Amino acid sequence: MPGSLRVRLPALFLLGIVLGGLVASAIAFRLFQDLARDRSLLELQREAGGIVSLYANAALRSADENAPAPDFVARSLEFATGDRLWYIGANPFPGDDIGLRRLPEQSVPRHVLTFEQGERFTFTPPGDSGRYLAVSEPLRLEPGAEAIAAVVVAKPEDLLAGEWLPLFGRLAIAFAIGSVLAGLAGWQLSRRITGPVLLLAEAADEIASGNYEVRVEARPKPTEISLLATRFNEMAVQLGAAETHERQFLMSVSHELRTPLTAIRGHVDALRDGLVDDPELIAVSLDIVAAETIRLERLVGDIVDLAKLRTHRFTVLAEEVDLGRLVEQAHGAFAEEARVRGIDYLLRIEGGAPTIMTDGDRVLQTVTNFLRNAFRWTPDTGAISVSLASDGAEAAIEVRDTGPGIAAAEQQRIFAVFVSGDSQAGTGLGLPIARELATALGGRIELNSAPGQGSTFRLILPLRRA
Numbered sequence: 001m002p003g004s005l006r007v008r009l010p011a012l013f014l015l016g017i018v019l020g021g022l023v024a025s026a027i028a029f030r031l032f033q034d035l036a037r038d039r040s041l042l043e044l045q046r047e048a049g050g051i052v053s054l055y056a057n058a059a060l061r062s063a064d065e066n067a068p069a070p071d072f073v074a075r076s077l078e079f080a081t082g083d084r085l086w087y088i089g090a091n092p093f094p095g096d097d098i099g100l101r102r103l104p105e106q107s108v109p110r111h112v113l114t115f116e117q118g119e120r121f122t123f124t125p126p127g128d129s130g131r132y133l134a135v136s137e138p139l140r141l142e143p144g145a146e147a148i149a150a151v152v153v154a155k156p157e158d159l160l161a162g163e164w165l166p167l168f169g170r171l172a173i174a175f176a177i178g179s180v181l182a183g184l185a186g187w188q189l190s191r192r193i194t195g196p197v198l199l200l201a202e203a204a205d206e207i208a209s210g211n212y213e214v215r216v217e218a219r220p221k222p223t224e225i226s227l228l229a230t231r232f233n234e235m236a237v238q239l240g241a242a243e244t245h246e247r248q249f250l251m252s253v254s255h256e257l258r259t260p261l262t263a264i265r266g267h268v269d270a271l272r273d274g275l276v277d278d279p280e281l282i283a284v285s286l287d288i289v290a291a292e293t294i295r296l297e298r299l300v301g302d303i304v305d306l307a308k309l310r311t312h313r314f315t316v317l318a319e320e321v322d323l324g325r326l327v328e329q330a331h332g333a334f335a336e337e338a339r340v341r342g343i344d345y346l347l348r349i350e351g352g353a354p355t356i357m358t359d360g361d362r363v364l365q366t367v368t369n370f371l372r373n374a375f376r377w378t379p380d381t382g383a384i385s386v387s388l389a390s391d392g393a394e395a396a397i398e399v400r401d402t403g404p405g406i407a408a409a410e411q412q413r414i415f416a417v418f419v420s421g422d423s424q425a426g427t428g429l430g431l432p433i434a435r436e437l438a439t440a441l442g443g444r445i446e447l448n449s450a451p452g453q454g455s456t457f458r459l460i461l462p463l464r465r466a
Contacts, residue, residue, distance in 0.1 A: 017178070021178065037133065040160060041120050044155065045120075047083060048152070049137055051085065052139050052140075081155075083154065083155045084132065084154050086103035086125070086152040087100040087101075087102060087139070087149050087150065087151050087152065088105060088108065088112070089113075089148055103152055107124070112150065115138040115146075115148075115149070115150050118136060120135055121136070122157065130158060131156070132156055132157065133160070134153065134154035137153075138150050193225065196225045196228075199216050203215070210243075212237075212240030213240070214236060216229045216233060217229065218233065260293070261292075263289075264289050264292045267289050299429070302430065306436065317360075318357050318358065321358050321360040321363065323355070323363075323390075324352075324354075326360055327347070327353070327388045327397060330367040330371060330386065331345075334372075341375075343375075345384050347385070348387040356463055356464055358461060358464065359441060362437050362440065362441055363459070366433075366459055370457045373431060375401075377403030378401045378454075379402075382403070383401070385398075393462070393463055394460050394462055394463055395461045396460050397458070398457070399457045399458075401455055404451065406451070415432050415445075431457075442461070443461040443462065445460070446460060
């Protein structure tokens with residue numbers, strides 16, 4: 001596919017190589033042009049110096065021996081090198097042809113006419129449209145004497161291109177070969193990178209279709225792709241567990257809802273069909289219907305609370321809460337049931353009751369769930385105690401019962417929804433809700449229990465005092 005990662009990745013890789021190569025080539029060409037220019041200027045300077053020395057010596061001999069001007073030198077040098085030669089200023093051999101063309105002074109920059117030192121410049125000579133790279137060298141008949149003229153040696157700037165154009169061709173060939181190799185390397189690299197990604201995409205499609213058993217191979221070498229594969233496999237395991245848990249949850253919810261609904265329907269059908277005409281039996285049936293309705297309402301409320309807790313769609317308030325008064329309220333709610341069943345029901349507040357900043361309703365709901373669980377599993381004539389204690393940093397609300405106790409292997413499972421078992425591990429939703437509430441309040445739940453020795457549930461809250 002043109003827009004796929006397997007195509008785009010090598011394309012971007014090749015684009016980066018090409019852009020980098022173009023920038024590097026542009027810099028290299030510029031540097032080479034400067035180098036060629038400097039080298040040409042140095043050669044022109046050496047030529048100008050040699051010619052000046054030759055003409056100065058010849059001028060001195062002409063003055064002493066009436067020797068002719070060395071006109072052949074300039075012509076021979078121009079023929080051999082292709083450079084152009086001129087002079088500016090006075091003719092050192094008045095009346096003779098010295099082989100150098102006179103250059104009009106207006107053709108060169110003003111500072112060249114001072115004849116103080118050698119100059120480097122560019123100019124356009126008369127009768128020519130091209131630019132020339134030139135060097136001037138003052139002509140002095142004696143060292144330290146005032147220069148009477150200057151020799152100008154120049155070459156067309158167009159000839160400089162001939163020095164670096166061959167390099168351009170070689171670099172272009174090397175660049176093309178490098179681009180092809182880079183493209184092949186990028187394609188191989190993209191296959192190594194996108195291959196596992198495509199496998200992950202296929203595995204994701206399998207998971208989307210409900211197959212949570214699919215796994216991808218994670219390479220032993222720690223790379224980003226292998227880490228992604230490892231995390232993907234972990235996600236698949238968790239999704240499979242979540243799907244299994246959800247299925248079990250729905251089955252448990254349907255079972256828990258069916259029990260009170262069956263009881264309600266049975267008694268309602270009996271009353272509607274006139275099968276029960278004894279006023280006392282009618283009252284008993286209505287009491288059962290009312291009790292099962294309350295049970296059903298509580299179950300639905302627990303399901304809604306648990307859903308809100310797990311999706312964080314609930315609010316935890318921060319208000320002043322007298323923990324002593326709250327514990328007394330929770331204790332009093334079950335006092336009548338304890339009296340009817342003959343349960344030894346105690347309340348202990350040790351060391352004074354602190355007032356802290358927390359959500360009182362959520363704390364009360366948690367403690368109530370502890371007590372409801374305790375009364376469910378404690379036999380008649382048993383004992384249940386509620387206590388409050390603090391150590392200056394934390395407050396602990398404890399509910400202790402004399403129920404059958406919980407084996408160590410079951411103590412984590414009872415905080416899962418609708419866990420069923422032969423002992424206290426059939427707690428429905430109360431304890432899972434309590435654990436979620438404790439976490440939301442910034443606290444935690446501790447459990448001490450053993451078979452035959454009862455259970456102690458403890459809510460630990462930080463003492464954020466009002």
